[in-house]
């Protein structure tokens with residue numbers, strides 16, 4: 112099983128503090144990445160850094176998310192007699208209703224393969240720990256990001272909307288996890304910065320959409336304008352949504368005819384050509400291939416299109432926001 116090590120993501124690498132044990136250890140193993148990563152680390156705050164009001168909204172949302180990360184895992188309530196008092200179907204209905212009540216627009220249940228899980232954690236206190244989640248049953252959900260606000264990309268108003276979505280989807284994950292724990296089941300929330308899952312891959316399995324050229328999940332009704340969350344659990348769900356995806360929903364075909372995101376990407380991070388044409392066919396079980404693929408976003412490792420994370424992140428640093436131009440221009444889901 113070929114799984115992605117979260118420590119190789121650009122987000123993990125750029126969190127490493129020069130001089131720390133983790134930094135020294137990582138770049139001892141990956142010396143070829145050190146110079147370019149160090150250069151990214153030292154770039155200035157970005158052209159929109161002066162917008163203190165919006166930047167404070169973004170930073171405060173991420174600080175809040177960081178503060179609630181320790182709540183993502185948690186114990187099931189010891190007394191579980193209520194498990195027997197409510198049917199599986201009723202619990203499923205309750206989970207779905209709760210997700211929608213708290214703002215989800217898409218919801219699915221799936222049994223995930225190990226390829227949806229990172230092999231090793233790369234962020235926060237769990238850095239370097241193997242992912243050994245015993246549960247394959249998962250609830251996956253998405254919130255919509257407002258089209259008008261996303262259209263401000265790459266300005267900070269877009270990033271405010273993205274962080275608002277991260278917060279909403281984390282709250283949904285927490286609520287569903289607490290709900291299941293209340294009923295005596297084990298449940299773990301996967302959210303920004305605290306996820307054992309490659310969320311777009313998991314959402315694809317759950318039938319919420321498919322990964323497109325942009326490297327993000329393209330959903331039938333909202334295109335890439337969603338943020339994803341998930342809960343893994345030992346709750347024995349009886350219904351799974353993976354087959355519910357509309358047969359007509361085929362982003363690969365659509366993206367093959369559309370390259371708008373690639374043309375508008377200021378970092379040239381989105382490929383015009385599919386991987387088979389360029390020879391990049393995803394992670395292979397060789398050290399050389401793994402090194403070559405380090406800058407590919409994990410959710411695109413099995414996709415025909417590989418996103419160059421480093422090139423994208425350099426643009427984020429330049430703007431001081433998460434750019435988002437590709438999401439704002441993508442027509443998928445808008446004219447279906």
Ligand code: SF4
Nearest residue numbers: 323325366369372441
């Ligand atoms: S902009 Fe076009 S090519 Fe890019 S993800 Fe959207 S539909 Fe696909």
Ligand code: SF4
Nearest residue numbers: 376378423434435437
């Ligand atoms: S966020 Fe910006 S730089 Fe990154 S892939 Fe999208 S358009 Fe390109």
